[in-house]
Amino acid sequence: MRGYKTDINSRMLFSKDMKIIELIDTDYDLLSILLRLDVQLPFGDISxxxxxxxxxMSPELFLMICQIYAVADFEPQVDQLTGEDLHCIIRYLRASHRYYLDxxxxxIxxxxxxxxxxxxHKQGAIVRKFYDDYADEVRAHLNYEETQIFPYVESLIGGRVSKVQMAENMANHTDICDKVDDVKSIIIKYLPESCPTWKRCDLLFxxxxMRxxxxxxxxxxxxxxAPLVYAEERKLAL
Structure with missing residues (x-):
């Protein structure tokens, strides 16, 4: 089935005339994108x-998201996108939130x-508290996006001006990726040998x-x- 094209570095080249089944064959992790977009099986032979x-959804946005997931160190350029893509971006990010939370x-x-x-018991209580605190931080992070960033973007799409602009929203937006490393370190380095390796490996996967x-x-x-929102802000002279 591997009929997809590659560049000189053997990296897959995605195009809008590519069949969905060919896309999934390049990297089955891309199924998670289709799941979040509520794309229903069967695909048949549709492109x-x-x-x-x-x-x-615009093919340009969809392909950009796929490349983020499939191509290491991919740097998206938003030149091909417009403010009309913001609705779908928010829809995708909200679906990702549900995936993380549910x-x-x-x-984990x-x-x-x-x-x-x-x-x-003592070791378990420490690890459990550490993970519960991290999970609460993830929920708070996602809730900030749901209650502050996304409503702001939606109001901007509707032409409504807010005193708080995107740069301020992003500045108040914490990074939760690195905190996963702390959880991994505890599992790998500090739990006693009595904790079976296979259980730890399942959790580490x-x-x-998640990270x-x-x-x-x-x-x-x-x-x-953010770049698309900044462009919309400039249009409204915010």
Whole structure:
């Protein structure tokens, strides 16, 4: 099935006439993008452009998000995007929030509990408190986006001016990616041998995936959402 094109460095080249099934074959992690966009199976033989038309999304934005997830060190350029893409960006980011809150955090919380079954009570209480504090920080971070950043963007799309501009919103926006490293360090370096390696590895896989996904989420916000919002602000002379 590998009929997709690559560049001279053997990196996949995405295009809007590429079939969805070919896209997934390049990197099955891209299924998570389709899930968040509520793209329904089966795909049949539709192209990316056909799928985007069906789900009211520009192919340029969709391909940019795919490249963020599939291509290491990809730096998005928003020249091909417009303010009309902001609706879909917000929709995607909100879907990512639901994925983190409803799927990722509960799964990691369960993994923490499985690991702690083999720790003594004192050790378990320390690790549990550390993870619970981190999970609360993630929820607060996402809630800030839901209650401050996204409503501001939506009001801007509607032509409504706010005293608080995007730069101020982003300045108050904390980074939660690095905090995952602290959780990983505890699991790898400090839990006793009585905690089985296979349980730790299962948990670490989830933590690494979460960190990578949060980093991509942040990249979409800082390199796609924010520049488009700044452009809209300039149009309104804010």
């Amino acid at each position: 990316i452009e056909q799928m985007c038309r069906r789900y009211d 799927t990722v955090l509960p799964a 919380g369960s993994g923490v509990e499985r690991v702690l079954e083999d720790c003594d 989830d933590l690494y995936r 990578d996904d949060l980093a991509k989420h942040t990249l979409i916000e800082t390199k796609i959402l």
